Amino acid sequence: MCGIVGIVSHQPVNQSIYDSLTVLQHRGQDAAGIVTIDDENRFRLRKANGLVSDVFQQVHMLRLQGNTGIGHVRYPTAGSSSVSEAQPFYVNSPYGLTLVHNGNLTNSKELKEVLFKRARRHVNTNSDSEALLNILAYHFDQIDKDSLTPEDIFTAIKATHKEIRGAYACIAMIIQHGMVAFRDPHGIRPLVLGKREDSGKTEYMFASESVALDTAGFEFVRDVEPGEAIYITFDGKLYAQQCAENPQLTPCIFEFVYFARPDSCIDGVSVYAARVHMGERLGQKIAKEWQDLDIDVVIPIPETSNDIALRIAHVLNKPYRQGFVKNRYVGRTFIMPGQAQRTSAVRRKLNTISAEFKGKNVLLVDDSIVRGTTSEQIVEMARAAGAKKIYFASAAPEIRYPNVYGIDMPTKHELIAYNREVDEIAKLIGVDRLIFQDLEALTLSVQEENPTIKDFDCSVFTGLYVTGDVTQDYLDNIANLRNDSAKKKRAKDATNLEIHNE
Numbered sequence: 001m002c003g004i005v006g007i008v009s010h011q012p013v014n015q016s017i018y019d020s021l022t023v024l025q026h027r028g029q030d031a032a033g034i035v036t037i038d039d040e041n042r043f044r045l046r047k048a049n050g051l052v053s054d055v056f057q058q059v060h061m062l063r064l065q066g067n068t069g070i071g072h073v074r075y076p077t078a079g080s081s082s083v084s085e086a087q088p089f090y091v092n093s094p095y096g097l098t099l100v101h102n103g104n105l106t107n108s109k110e111l112k113e114v115l116f117k118r119a120r121r122h123v124n125t126n127s128d129s130e131a132l133l134n135i136l137a138y139h140f141d142q143i144d145k146d147s148l149t150p151e152d153i154f155t156a157i158k159a160t161h162k163e164i165r166g167a168y169a170c171i172a173m174i175i176q177h178g179m180v181a182f183r184d185p186h187g188i189r190p191l192v193l194g195k196r197e198d199s200g201k202t203e204y205m206f207a208s209e210s211v212a213l214d215t216a217g218f219e220f221v222r223d224v225e226p227g228e229a230i231y232i233t234f235d236g237k238l239y240a241q242q243c244a245e246n247p248q249l250t251p252c253i254f255e256f257v258y259f260a261r262p263d264s265c266i267d268g269v270s271v272y273a274a275r276v277h278m279g280e281r282l283g284q285k286i287a288k289e290w291q292d293l294d295i296d297v298v299i300p301i302p303e304t305s306n307d308i309a310l311r312i313a314h315v316l317n318k319p320y321r322q323g324f325v326k327n328r329y330v331g332r333t334f335i336m337p338g339q340a341q342r343t344s345a346v347r348r349k350l351n352t353i354s355a356e357f358k359g360k361n362v363l364l365v366d367d368s369i370v371r372g373t374t375s376e377q378i379v380e381m382a383r384a385a386g387a388k389k390i391y392f393a394s395a396a397p398e399i400r401y402p403n404v405y406g407i408d409m410p411t412k413h414e415l416i417a418y419n420r421e422v423d424e425i426a427k428l429i430g431v432d433r434l435i436f437q438d439l440e441a442l443t444l445s446v447q448e449e450n451p452t453i454k455d456f457d458c459s460v461f462t463g464l465y466v467t468g469d470v471t472q473d474y475l476d477n478i479a480n481l482r483n484d485s486a487k488k489k490r491a492k493d494a495t496n497l498e499i500h501n502e
């Protein structure tokens with residue numbers, strides 16, 4: 001679940017892109033990168049492993065000259081965490097192209113073979129995004145003109161849609177032409193368009209989430225439609241066209257549960273409001289099914305579940321207390337790259353206020369239970385703080401299937417709910433009672449904000465993949481490639497591919 005941003009402006013963009021990436025940091029903590037185009041039509045790049053504030057020092061900001069640029073924060077779902085797979089990616093031909101990608105392609109292996117056979121194009125890393133850029137470059141090449149019209153751009157995107165599979169929200173820049181943003185035909189990953197008027201001129205911005213537009217001072221215009229491409233020339237003209245044959249919006253439901261920031265609005269849905277609805281529905285389920293329970297207090301597991309837990313407390317008419325304090329210097333644990341790192345981070349991240357637990361029956365609330373890394377430790381901490389009984393509510397249903405569209409959950413075996421019923425999961429995490437939201441209640445919570453969304457990608461709950469082409473062979477393959485030890489080895493190998501850009 002990476003974060004992407006692109007700005008076409010009339011003034012330097014380095015600081016605005018940097019600021020936008022800092023508010024998209026929750027979508028990727030492993031690497032960050034920015035490319036700008038300077039006034040001699042050269043790309044200027046800085047990318048490295050780490051948080052935005054670590055990656056860009058003053059020397060890099062000075063390097064990132066120009067009035068147009070794109071940026072990326074990475075949460076790897078293909079290849080490894082190595083800097084060689086950090087984004088933006090670049091190819092010099094045709095024109096000079098650079099791209100950022102949020103999502104995950106499910107046919108990148110085939111694409112790499114096709115690229116070599118058909119175009120003698122070599123993809124140097126295991127990144128699906130590098131393959132994607134090369135496919136796009138190949139289709140631009142086929143147009144075979146010195147200068148591309150908007151129609152030519154859309155022709156290349158149409159051909160790209162036909163070849164690539166999976167989830168992709170992308171922003172690309174073409175030297176001496178413009179910036180193009182496009183979204184997969186299912187709109188699995190979010191992408192929004194914003195604009196700003198400055199001295200009589202219009203500037204445009206694309207971003208994964210609307211919160212980035214707010215920060216950079218751009219006004220929200222609309223979401224990029226599934227399958228659509230929006231092309232903005234460097235002199236500020238906007239062209240848009242539907243480029244997919246059968247577009248149908250089925251966004252990833254997990255964006256609303258966990259990934260997106262509550263102050264973002266994506267696909268017409270206020271993420272905050274959707275989470276409040278989740279709390280409302282889960283609260284009602286608890287009130288109905290747990291009439292016998294004597295809950296003293298409702299406590300969220302910070303941070304994403306805070307708004308959900310507050311609503312549950314309201315529905316149950318119980319006090320809401322912040323029993324856990326979050327260390328503001330530890331990031332999100334779920335998107336950390338290895339299990340050992342995730343486990344150790346939970347303890348550093350959260351600590352109890354014992355008085356809120358001592359002698360009480362507590363209802364702990366989280367947005368989701370995925371591997372159980374958080375819940376197992378949190379429950380231990382609540383017991384150590386003196387809780388009498390511990391009840392646990394999850395605003396998402398049981399997660400039992402891998403994700404292939406940009407969430408790094410490659411194997412069902414790592415999921416605590418896989419092959420287990422609620423009582424068994426309750427035992428494993430050590431709670432007295434456990435309750436999960438129903439899937440229908442979850443989807444309704446989001447649809448309440450935008451009833452025109454008819455369906456979602458709910459594959460982590462159902463095992464049904466909206467693109468309809470995910471085979472067992474593919475799932476077996478990613479399970480082999482992306483387990484913890486395989487990832488470690490690949491990261492080590494890929495480090496040798498690092499390009500020098502200090």
Ligand SMILES: O=P(O)(O)OC[C@H]1O[C@H](OP(=O)(O)OP(=O)(O)O)[C@H](O)[C@@H]1O
Nearest residue numbers: 303304332333334369370371372373374
């Ligand atoms: O069952 P698990 O595998 O632990 O995954 C689920 C947990 O991870 C996430 O929190 P995270 O710490 O990533 O971020 P947050 O601070 O936004 O809640 C999520 O909010 C759950 O708390």
Ligand SMILES: NC(=O)CC[C@H](N)C(=O)O
Nearest residue numbers: 001002076077078102103
């Ligand atoms: N989570 C994402 O969007 C990841 C993008 C891309 N698949 C990568 O691994 O770099």
Ligand SMILES: [Mg+2]
Nearest residue numbers: 301302303304
């Ligand atoms: Mg959490």
